[in-house]
Structure formats: C-alpha cells, structure tokens
Amino acid sequence: MKTYLVGGAVRDELLGLPVREKDWVVVGSTPEAMLAAGFKQVGKDFPVFLHPKTHEEYALARTERKTGQGYHGFSCYSSPDVTLEQDLSRRDLTINAIAKAESGDIIDPFQGQQDLKNKIFRHVSPAFSEDPVRILRIARFAARFRSFGFKIADETMALMQHMVQSGEIDALVSERVWQEMLSALSEEHPSAFFLVLRACGALARLWPDLDCLWGIPQPEQHHPEIDTGVHVMMALDLAAKLSPDTQVRFAALSHDLGKGKTPEKNWPSHRGHEELGVACIEAFAGRYRIPHEYRDLAILVSRYHLHCHRAFELRADTMLKTLEALDVFRKPDRFEKFLLACTADARGRKDKEQEAYIQVDRMRAAYQIAKGVNVDRLREQGLTGEKLGEKIHQERVRAIAAGFDEHQSRY
Ligand code: CTP
Numbered sequence: 001m002k003t004y005l006v007g008g009a010v011r012d013e014l015l016g017l018p019v020r021e022k023d024w025v026v027v028g029s030t031p032e033a034m035l036a037a038g039f040k041q042v043g044k045d046f047p048v049f050l051h052p053k054t055h056e057e058y059a060l061a062r063t064e065r066k067t068g069q070g071y072h073g074f075s076c077y078s079s080p081d082v083t084l085e086q087d088l089s090r091r092d093l094t095i096n097a098i099a100k101a102e103s104g105d106i107i108d109p110f111q112g113q114q115d116l117k118n119k120i121f122r123h124v125s126p127a128f129s130e131d132p133v134r135i136l137r138i139a140r141f142a143a144r145f146r147s148f149g150f151k152i153a154d155e156t157m158a159l160m161q162h163m164v165q166s167g168e169i170d171a172l173v174s175e176r177v178w179q180e181m182l183s184a185l186s187e188e189h190p191s192a193f194f195l196v197l198r199a200c201g202a203l204a205r206l207w208p209d210l211d212c213l214w215g216i217p218q219p220e221q222h223h224p225e226i227d228t229g230v231h232v233m234m235a236l237d238l239a240a241k242l243s244p245d246t247q248v249r250f251a252a253l254s255h256d257l258g259k260g261k262t263p264e265k266n267w268p269s270h271r272g273h274e275e276l277g278v279a280c281i282e283a284f285a286g287r288y289r290i291p292h293e294y295r296d297l298a299i300l301v302s303r304y305h306l307h308c309h310r311a312f313e314l315r316a317d318t319m320l321k322t323l324e325a326l327d328v329f330r331k332p333d334r335f336e337k338f339l340l341a342c343t344a345d346a347r348g349r350k351d352k353e354q355e356a357y358i359q360v361d362r363m364r365a366a367y368q369i370a371k372g373v374n375v376d377r378l379r380e381q382g383l384t385g386e387k388l389g390e391k392i393h394q395e396r397v398r399a400i401a402a403g404f405d406e407h408q409s410r411y
Pocket of ligand 1: 006007009020021092093096131133134
C-alpha cells in the first residue's frame, strides 16, 4: 500500500501558505487492512479512515459515479486496483488534484502546478458538473485567494453557467450553502465569493434579493459609486477589514436588501428601504436556517442604520428609543457589532473609505449617559413596574439631552 498527500494541503504548500489540514489517499489497500493497521473508519458512504495517532484523514483511492441529483446521488467504487490517477481525476479543480508521494515527488496528471503558477481555477473533467457544491467551492476559493489574482478558466465558467441553467444548482441543500457562505465571509475579501456566484448566475437562484441590487441606482451625493450592488460589496469588504466577526460582515452585506424592493419610479431615492429589508433578511434566514444571532443583528442594522448615520440629528428621545430597540442595556456587545456594521456602510462607498465616522462616538456617548442614570435611586423612591419603567425612560432622555448640549458645545 502507498499513501499520498492530496488536495488542499499540497495546493497550499505549493502556494507558500500554511497548511490547514492534511488529507491522504491510500492506494492498494482494503478497509480490512486499514482496520487491522489500527485506523478508525469514519463515515459510511466513503472508505475514509482516521490515523490512530495523527487523526488525519486517509481515504482509499476511489472512483465516483453520478446516480442521481445532489450530493447523495453518488455511488463510489474503491478497491486495491483503483489508481492514484483515477482518484485524482474525480476531483474538482486541477489545483486540488495534485498529489505528493512520501518521497516528496509531485504527481500532477492534470497540470495543476501550471494552473497554480498562472493562477487559474480550472475543472479537472466534465464530472465537475455532477456536484453543485463545487460552484460554491470555487467562489469560496476566489475569496480566499483573491490577493493572488486567480481567474476562472473560461471553460470552467461556462460549465458553472450550464450547471445553473440546467437546475443542478437547485439540488444544493440549505445547510451547505450557508456553511460555504459563512466560510467565505471569514475570508479577507468575501465580496469575491458573491461576485463569482453572480457571474455564473448562481446568485440569482440562491439569493435573488442580493442579486437584484446590481443596476439599482442610489443618490450620487451620498453614494458616489451609485450602484447598490457595488456599494454592498464595498461595505462587505470594509466590514472584513474592520472586524473578524462574521456576524458583522453578514449584517454589512445585507443592510440594504430593501433597496431592491423600491419601486423603480422612486429611484434613486429609497425611502423606507430599512423596513423593506427586514422581510428580505427574514426570508433568507428561514430559507438557509441561519443562526439567530446573524439574523437578529442583520435585522437591527437594516432597520436602524440610518438612525446611526443621523446620530447628530436625533432628538434625545429618539436616540433613547433607538438604543432601547437595539437592546443595548442587555446586549452591549451586539451594540458594538451594530456600530461596526454601520461604519462599514458609511465608509464602504467610493472615496469614503478613509473618512471619519464619528456618529458611532455619539451613539456610544448616548448609551454611556443613559446607562449612568441611577435606577436604584428611582427604586428607592418607591417606584415599581410600569411607573418605574416610565421614570427611568424620562430620566435617561433628560440625561442624554443634557449630555448632548454639553457635547455640542465641545464640538
Ligand atoms: N473535493 C472535490 N469536490 C468536492 C469536495 C472536495 O473534488 N466537492 C476534493 C478536492 O480535491 C479537495 C479535496 O477533495 O482538494 C479535499 O476537500 P476539502 O478538505 O473539503 O477541501 P480543500 O481543497 O482541502 O480545501 P480547504 O482548504 O478548504 O480544506
């Protein structure tokens, strides 16, 4: 039996990147021999084993054949006579179909090294189109390797477009879409993921409310980039610069979905888009069953991002109501995420990236003032229930108004 390092580990090593996870292919062995050598079998569909010490994955060389829609629709064949080349030929991209032998020799039947050098994502064989997850994978690799300047080979893009048109993309299960999207959101340039999905037509199927934003104008005065799709991509990448938190990034990405619902006759104005966007986020969250924290932050950012932009114009009462709606007193950490997403929106515009966004300081100052109101003192006055709630609100409004007057005189 022979073992080879394969997949992402070889690719990343050749790119000079740290290796995240090592996957191995075993040629000339059987499940019985693997078990006898102390390996543990994982997963019942494929002959994959964990090494007794390193716990790295060792898969028996296999071929795959499509038998139905989606990724359960495969039958796989493994036996000691399946060759390394056969195993490599079932893989998605040439850059992922390179193997490294124990001797250090590179086995590269599909010229993956050439494509790595030329920075090209190219499919290995027409079997690429049998697995729609591969569209998401290319999009995710585009986000991860953006700084290398990878391009998708024309024939691969044509194949991806065909997979969308033929409906193969609809076989994707929601969990997998969200999993890949989340992984793309954690990359340095997450916008590349959405741009690739858009280019092959997949975005229109997977997230039509996002896809339709391209071509929708916004007022040039606030949005020199004009196009809403361009703006949300800028906001997303800026969010990625501002914070590693994928909740913040998702909220920045979805803050303007409501602009897709503005009647065309009202363009470039988008009055009321904040609330219209909430329904879009709820629909997306339901379809892909995304975690509540992602959905809730995104909804708050959609609903209140203009309040944040107008922080200096808000009356004390409206400011407090906004803070209450954001539930800042119970969720101060989420408030910080909200402020980051609003910053990404404000600065994720053409020529605005370096501009100061002091509205967040105003919001934070209002929160600190409101938090400083002594609730115990009010309780000691014998107030309870609704009466106490009203009094706290009044006192906080008064404190914010007084604090703002002082603040104003300082600026
Ligand atoms: N693979 C494939 N098609 C898929 C998933 C995986 O062909 N839908 C193959 C590729 O050769 C890939 C290898 O299986 O390189 C390992 O897959 P995985 O660990 O999921 O991805 P990596 O390419 O290693 O990338 P990552 O760095 O994200 O783990």
